[in-house]
Amino acid sequence: MAAKLILSWNGSVIREYPLNKERMTIGRKSYNDIVIDNLAVSGEHAVIVTIMHDSFLEDTDSTNGLEVNGVPTKKHFLQNNDVIDIGKHKLKYINDQTTQTTSADFERTMVLRGSASSTPSGEYKADVEKSSTMQNSSFAGENTAKTGKFDALSAATSVKPATVTSVKHTTVEQGSTGKIAALQILTGSTAGRELDLVKNLTTLGKPGFQVAVITRRPQGFYITHVEGGQFPSVNGRALTNQAHQLNDHDVIELAGVKMEFYFKDGRG
Amino acid sequence: MKVENALEMVCQTHPGMVRSHNEDSVACEVASGLVVLADGMGGYNAGEVASGITVSVLTTEVSQGLLQGSPTRRDQEYGDEYGVLLLRDNIQRANASIYHAAQSQPQYAGMGTTVVTGLFYDDRVVVAHVGDSRMYRLRGETLKSITQDHSLLREQIECGMLSAEEARLSKNKNLVTRAVGIDAKVEPEIGIYDVQVGDIYLFCSDGLNDMVTDEDIESTVYAMQGNLPLALDQLIQMANDNGGRDNVSVILVKVKGGFAVPGRWLEKIFDWFKK
Numbered sequence: 001m002a003a004k005l006i007l008s009w010n011g012s013v014i015r016e017y018p019l020n021k022e023r024m025t026i027g028r029k030s031y032n033d034i035v036i037d038n039l040a041v042s043g044e045h046a047v048i049v050t051i052m053h054d055s056f057l058e059d060t061d062s063t064n065g066l067e068v069n070g071v072p073t074k075k076h077f078l079q080n081n082d083v084i085d086i087g088k089h090k091l092k093y094i095n096d097q098t099t100q101t102t103s104a105d106f107e108r109t110m111v112l113r114g115s116a117s118s119t120p121s122g123e124y125k126a127d128v129e130k131s132s133t134m135q136n137s138s139f140a141g142e143n144t145a146k147t148g149k150f151d152a153l154s155a156a157t158s159v160k161p162a163t164v165t166s167v168k169h170t171t172v173e174q175g176s177t178g179k180i181a182a183l184q185i186l187t188g189s190t191a192g193r194e195l196d197l198v199k200n201l202t203t204l205g206k207p208g209f210q211v212a213v214i215t216r217r218p219q220g221f222y223i224t225h226v227e228g229g230q231f232p233s234v235n236g237r238a239l240t241n242q243a244h245q246l247n248d249h250d251v252i253e254l255a256g257v258k259m260e261f262y263f264k265d266g267r268g
Numbered sequence: 269m270k271v272e273n274a275l276e277m278v279c280q281t282h283p284g285m286v287r288s289h290n291e292d293s294v295a296c297e298v299a300s301g302l303v304v305l306a307d308g309m310g311g312y313n314a315g316e317v318a319s320g321i322t323v324s325v326l327t328t329e330v331s332q333g334l335l336q337g338s339p340t341r342r343d344q345e346y347g348d349e350y351g352v353l354l355l356r357d358n359i360q361r362a363n364a365s366i367y368h369a370a371q372s373q374p375q376y377a378g379m380g381t382t383v384v385t386g387l388f389y390d391d392r393v394v395v396a397h398v399g400d401s402r403m404y405r406l407r408g409e410t411l412k413s414i415t416q417d418h419s420l421l422r423e424q425i426e427c428g429m430l431s432a433e434e435a436r437l438s439k440n441k442n443l444v445t446r447a448v449g450i451d452a453k454v455e456p457e458i459g460i461y462d463v464q465v466g467d468i469y470l471f472c473s474d475g476l477n478d479m480v481t482d483e484d485i486e487s488t489v490y491a492m493q494g495n496l497p498l499a500l501d502q503l504i505q506m507a508n509d510n511g512g513r514d515n516v517s518v519i520l521v522k523v524k525g526g527f528a529v530p531g532r533w534l535e536k537i538f539d540w541f542k543k
Contacts, residue, residue, distance in 0.1 A: 203487070
């Protein structure tokens with residue numbers, strides 16, 4: 001089922017519009033895909049571009065603007081249940097596609113192609129075929145990708161480039177036992193100092209000389225020797241090349257410094 | 269220093285925690301200064317076939333090609349360096365063989381693969397890639413993504429449709445806009461970068477960077493730079509601990525010394541005068 005918009009006025013539903021075209025226009029003039037006949041609405045007010053399962057709303061320089069969930073917006077990446085206000089009319093965006101495709105389908109890498117001579121096999125087949133028809137006008141083709149031109153965005157006022165390196169992928173919470181652990185230095189000049197093991201990887205020592213790391217894994221915390229002539233010891237026993245799981249109140253010794261590992265919540 | 273003495277290379281591939289088979293292929297050829305990583309796609313075992321063809325074509329043809337002449341030689345016809353041509357031509361060669369196999373055998377229809385490959389010579393690395401397999405560089409304490417994915421998501425970000433934050437929520441994460449073997453022709457993106465002693469280059473399939481944040485990759489490679497095999501195990505373990513939803517492949521290359529081609533400085537001065 002395609003995503004849809006539900007048009008309502010004063011709380012009563014007027015009509016539903018399935019988003020079954022790549023580009024749907026909203027405005028007062030009759031040639032729009034979604035016509036809202038009200039003087040508060042510009043002739044060409046906004047456009048919704050749908051690519052696969054994602055829809056983007058953009059104000060096409062309307063006089064009175066629009067709001068999404070009460071916030072004035074020029075451009076918006078629509079999420080399920082978003083409410084668009086245009087004048088006194090409301091458009092509710094419904095997209096429950098996530099429940100229809102399993103996460104395994106999302107993981108599978110697929111190719112989006114410029115020509116439609118054959119399509120990759122798999123769940124996206126229908127979608128890929130559909131999308132191939134839109135590639136001339138949008139960004140999937142190489143040429144448009146290079147020029148960065150995208151007609152739906154021609155009215156965009158602030159096209160800011162971003163790099164993909166800043167994208168943070170959601171990762172499964174690590175150390176899911178929920179235990180917080182810490183190290184306390186027992187000897188040497190920094191004795192008494194405490195270090196919370198909040199990162200997935202904590203380095204002890206200095207790279208290039210003598211290094212051990214403590215890694216946080218779903219099963220618990222592990223210490224591993226990385227480099228240097230001396231292997232660290234746990235409770236007086238030197239480590240091998242294998243990772244060693246740490247228990248509450250283990251005493252680690254590395255390059256002459258002793259430190260204690262313990263779980264902070266006391267449940268360890 | 270010869271390139272094989274100047275570089276330390278390790279590579280590994282793992283099916284992950286969910287998939288039954290591994291469609292990734294990797295290879296390290298320290299004698300040639302070459303690494304190749306490919307992430308195949310397509311039904312049945314077609315993904316493995318596509319990535320396997322790409323890796324074997326590149327490893328055999330590039331090492332053969334290096335016997336024919338120095339990678340620093342300029343090609344008279346195209347003006348590109350021979351090292352650059354070796355990567356470009358052989359990705360296109362792999363593309364042609366996958367494409368023809370897919371055309372002639374129905375079980376391989378639609379198969380394709382991403383590729384990222386690096387050729388190290390003359391204190392530089394030439395990187396060619398197609399799709400969303402990446403190369404990162406650790407220099408000092410900072411990890412930087414050098415290649416830019418050929419993916420729908422990245423193109424949406426570039427034309428301003430999505431912010432980085434919105435991209436995280438997008439459902440179109442796994443669509444690549446370029447792949448080897450899908451069409452009769454493919455254009456790899458090629459970059460040439462100067463390397464410094466101490467640099468670490470990381471090549472990976474999206475099974476790593478989708479499951480592990482760039483920060484965690486950075487801190488792992490930095491902390492474990494003295495022990496590359498351990499760093500490799502650790503990165504793959506982190507991807508699997510986080511769910512391991514895809515095959516995960518990683519190659520690490522550490523630059524231990526300079527490997528400039530001797531006598532090249534004279535050539536460079538001549539080049540400079542010619543301009």
